[in-house]
Amino acid sequence: MSPVRRCSRTACGRPAVATLTYVYADSTAVLGPLATYAEPHCYDLCAEHGERLTAPRGWEVVRLTDSSVPTRHSADDLEALANAVREAARPHDRGQDGTVRGPRTADPVEVARRGHLRVLRSPDS
Numbered sequence: 745m746s747p748v749r750r751c752s753r754t755a756c757g758r759p760a761v762a763t764l765t766y767v768y769a770d771s772t773a774v775l776g777p778l779a780t781y782a783e784p785h786c787y788d789l790c791a792e793h794g795e796r797l798t799a800p801r802g803w804e805v806v807r808l809t810d811s812s813v814p815t816r817h818s819a820d821d822l823e824a825l826a827n828a829v830r831e832a833a834r835p836h837d838r839g840q841d842g843t844v845r846g847p848r849t850a851d852p853v854e855v856a857r858r859g860h861l862r863v864l865r866s867p868d869s
Contacts, residue, residue, distance in 0.1 A: 749782060751790035760788030764797065773799045776808035 749760045763779040764787040766772070775797055779786060789797065799805045852864035 749778070749788050751793055752787040753789065753793050756790060756793065758790035758792065761791050762789050762794040763787070764789055764794075771803045772806055773797070773803060774806045774808065 750756070751758050751760050752764075760778055762775050762777065763783075765774045765776070765783075765785070767774060775789070775794055778788065782788065797805060852866055854862050855865050856863040
């Protein structure tokens with residue numbers, strides 16, 4: 745017996761990535777992350793069959809996402825990160841009096857400490 749669970753669809757041999765469960769009382773089909781072990785009244789589906797899943801007329805399909813799997817970042821996320829790094833590395837303008845103009849004019853001031861934790865207050869406040 746193979747340690748990898750396969751898709752429950754007939755003639756499909758791809759590895760399963762999701763588990764389909766029917767809730768007959770609510771007329772709902774729930775497609776979620778692959779169950780820990782195979783259940784007798786659930787169906788394991790591969791990625792292709794999970795994406796193409798449809799339910800009978802009048803039924804609702806609920807797709808649950810697995811929060812333990814890291815989400816894929818879009819190009820916009822990566823571009824925003826790169827812009828933030830560029831902005832942080834950019835030198836700030838100096839005023840006529842030699843002071844640095846920018847988002848931070850002075851370091852925060854420590855007002856309290858407990859163990860390794862510190863309470864900092866912005867010098868502007």
